[in-house]
Amino acid sequence: MSQINLTFPDGTVKQFDSGISVQEIANSISISLGKKAVAGKFNDQAVDLRQALVADGAIEIITKDSEEGLNVLWQTAAFILNEVLADKYPEMNFGEAHADEHGFYLDTEKPGQAQLAVTDFDDVSAAMQQVILANEPIEFASLSQADALKLAGNDPYQKELVEELTVDGQVAVYQHGDFTSLAYAPVLAATGKVKIFKLLSVAGAYWKGASSNPMLQRIYGTAFYKQKELDAELARRQEAHERDHRVIGNQLDIFFVDPKVGAGLPYWMPNGATIRRTLERYIIDKELAAGYEHVYTPVLANVDLYKQSGHWDHYREDMFPPMDMGDGEFLELRPMNCPSHIQVYNHHKRSYRELPLRIAELGMMHRYEKSGALTGLSRVREMTLNDGHTFVSPDQIEDEFKKILDLMIDVYNDFDIHDYRFRLSYRDPANKEKYFDDDEMWNKSQKMLKSAMDDMGLDYFEAEGEAAFYGPKLDVQTKTALGGEETLSTIQLDFLLPERFDLKYIGTDGEDHRPVMIHRGVISTMERFTAYLTEMYKGAFPTWLSPKQVDIIPVKNDLHLAHAKDLQSRLMAHQIRVEIDDRNEKMGYKIRQAQVNKIPYSLVIGDQEVADNTVTVRKYGEKETETMAFDDFVTLLNHDIETYSRKN
């Protein structure tokens, strides 16, 4: 019998008889591993425990309690869901079943009928429970492609999947009773191994993720070995909901969107406006210190400007339609600020001595986002971007790129933002028509970005098809409360617009030269950044950002209100945002209100405080109070604000 060499994760290589199964390999290592094993990984590809191995390669055992082990459980739950639905609705078509970050999903289609709905979940769940209780083996088998196609019947999606999953004329499948499913990924060996599951929601999803394809009905669910784990997952979802900036934005009166005015056009209430104004002042000061010059440019411009920039050709579906002024002029709401800043650059003849020239603006722009994409403050149709365009000579690109990154990292530290990853966003080579057509430019600038990142020793990942139409980008990717990934900051290299607008500077040689543009946004749009911070802080903004910073609570209005008012005006003289709660309510009630509204500091003022010129301070989220001299409290506040309440 021939032998194969298998490499284990720790690097050791062992020899086995060809045809050995993953389960047998696990057993050979230890009895406990054999028991805990739920699947294997062969050359980084998840495989069933019963898979026979006949070639050399890297092997890894996936255990029940690992993250990948959970995927096997989810895949099994999806298999059972698939089986139950196929039994209940013989005419139903099925797409792939998959595990994702928090559970599984299965794509379904009832041709020409009402699709499966949440109201069907009780019935379907009950049927799944029966399959689980029966606890019968799920067989792992291999069919010829012809047999598999026969089983797929009239289901167009299954037919396509059979073709895709065929290897050497054979298709791996799982079978339980009369039901056969394609093996998309490993499942457990028996239906009873799925202990706790829950169907969660339905949603539309395009077949193969292409909007030109039919839309299937996707059923989402999750499963665990223990009820406690499911409870924890449901609690996590609840916590995510409570963190959602739309929920907090409503509770704390930060913003609203009025359908009368228009979808995606948010109103900033005084609390939100205070946060925004604080952000704007902050970033402008940072930029001034970094050598930027701020401008104001119009949100409307002649459509010709965007024809010249290329937005008209490459970005039109995201733009509001032009306004016909009736005299041959067409005005366009700008979707980006770059052409405006180019006009600023071009307003004077420029010398190499002026470079890098850094133009910045809190630039308001309008993009016609698809209705289904709009989300609270994080995806809107009118937004103000912390925009900046740096014009550099080619030899200054790398240095300027690093300066911008330094600024970004500095700013992130001030906000205590640490959970993010860098993405190098390239154009999609298979889809070149979406981008400006200049291979050399793309290759050159993509390489340049990568080498600058390597040079700075920063971790990043690369993504094709994420570039802007005019050039590649470095994006900073963060997570929203609900788990979605969003771009916060971005730095983009642009060799194209300088060409299109014929930008020049006079070099040391007295000749004209072409500058390069770097587009950058550090704190994103005011809208998205506010949404992000709201979720990150869960509405408990650090003192410097908090709409209300201090809440003064007189113990008894008759006796202490006058003193409270005196304290208020003294704090206001220090630019502190302070309110007095002089309602006819008990103290406990007012303390509760201050906590519910997440005000950083509550001050209780009674006889003692009036007599000693002290304040009794309760910090948000803490139960203890501290009585201190008023002046010390002012010092504490100022320190808090000056350091942005950073933890480090």
Added chain:
RNA sequence: GCCAUUUUAGCUCAGUAGGUAGAGCGCCACCAUGGUAAGGUGGAGGUCACCGGUUCAAAUCCGGUAAAUGGCUCCA
């Protein structure tokens, strides 16, 4: 834009089977009230998203529109 669901008081939600609306919180008033998470009583507040249809009668049934939510596609 697409699929599904939803839309009732400022907010969160009830409203059973068609018979023209309720609660809690908030707001207002009065009473009570001296130390760290909800004192009491009363009151105001709603074209039941909008338009149309079925019906003697529609918050409730049907159709359309808009918006929101969950996803998909697309993006700061």
